[in-house]
Amino acid sequence: MKRNGFLAAALLSDVLLLAVPSQAKVIDQSDIGFTVAHTAQVAATPDDVWKMLRLPDKWWSKEHSWSGDAANFWLDSQAGGCFCEKLPGEGGAMGSVQHARIIFAKPGEMMRLSGAFGPLQSEAVTGTLTIHIKPTATGSAIRFDYVVGGYMRFKVADVAPAVDKVLGEQLVGLAKALGGSLPVAHEKDDGDAKEAPAADEPAVAEPGLDAVAADLVKDEPKDAPEGE
Numbered sequence: 001m002k003r004n005g006f007l008a009a010a011l012l013s014d015v016l017l018l019a020v021p022s023q024a025k026v027i028d029q030s031d032i033g034f035t036v037a038h039t040a041q042v043a044a045t046p047d048d049v050w051k052m053l054r055l056p057d058k059w060w061s062k063e064h065s066w067s068g069d070a071a072n073f074w075l076d077s078q079a080g081g082c083f084c085e086k087l088p089g090e091g092g093a094m095g096s097v098q099h100a101r102i103i104f105a106k107p108g109e110m111m112r113l114s115g116a117f118g119p120l121q122s123e124a125v126t127g128t129l130t131i132h133i134k135p136t137a138t139g140s141a142i143r144f145d146y147v148v149g150g151y152m153r154f155k156v157a158d159v160a161p162a163v164d165k166v167l168g169e170q171l172v173g174l175a176k177a178l179g180g181s182l183p184v185a186h187e188k189d190d191g192d193a194k195e196a197p198a199a200d201e202p203a204v205a206e207p208g209l210d211a212v213a214a215d216l217v218k219d220e221p222k223d224a225p226e227g228e
Contacts, residue, residue: 025088026160033125033149034160038171043139044178046108052177053111056083059177064118064166066097077105085112086127102127109133116148118166120159125150129167144171 003197011026027035052059054077062070072086075154081102087095100115109132116127125148132143146167152159 018168026164029156029160031156032151034156035097035145035146035147036160036164036167037143037145038164038168039141040141040171040175041136041139041141041182042175042178042180043182046133046135046140049133049140049174050108050111052174053077055177059170059173061169061173064169075102077102077107077111079103079105081105083115089147100127103128117163119154120148120152120163121132123150123152123154125152142171142174 025036027037028034031076044052045108054075056073056075057070060073062068065072067085067087072088073083074086075081075083077101082098083102085097087097089095098115098119099117100113102111103114104110104112111131113129113131114126115121115129116123116125120127127146127148130143130145130147132141132145134141134143144167146163148160148163172181
């Protein structure tokens with residue numbers, strides 16, 4: 001049985017509530033779309049993070065593939081390049097699927113992909129995944145932002161938490177491939193460190209609530225003002 005990028009489309013409506021973790025968060029949502037975001041810190045340089053991003057076969061989960069084998073993933077990390085997957089068939093026949101296409105690539109800083117992952121691929125939606133990389137004192141901070149909008153036959157309130165869960169799993173996989181996530185200490189007013197997130201779990205950030213995430217986003221180029 002083939003697997004898809006998130007959940008088996010035919011079973012999606014039946015398993016969503018069981019698949020959503022209790023701490024899953026969605027940044028925002030409306031009737032026509034949603035945004036999810038996850039952050040993590042790793043003891044790897046931005047250049048090393050970039051190199052690993054280019055090797056999805058080493059960190060993207062096989063459980064969220066069409067072929068069931070992560071070795072079939074590949075990524076051409078230039079603008080217009082494909083995040084794709086080979087689909088081996090009987091008798092040596094070879095198919096393929098495009099998960100997303102690169103629309104912005106700045107090594108060591110940012111990668112942006114356009115693609116509707118998993119069951120969203122069959123819907124009239126646009127999905128944009130932006131991956132920010134920022135140097136830190138201990139290595140790098142990584143943030144995944146996935147923005148989805150358009151017409152879909154799923155209820156946004158149902159599908160958004162499931163997408164959020166799976167996106168978080170991919171960041172966990174990336175962090176593990178880079179040696180594991182570092183705990184992020186948040187300071188209390190009295191100077192004592194708060195309890196850090198579990199090492200294997202990316203921190204879920206909302207705008208204005210996570211200093212690292214805010215720093216990642218602020219450096220993104222803004223649209224130029226319109227002329228007179």
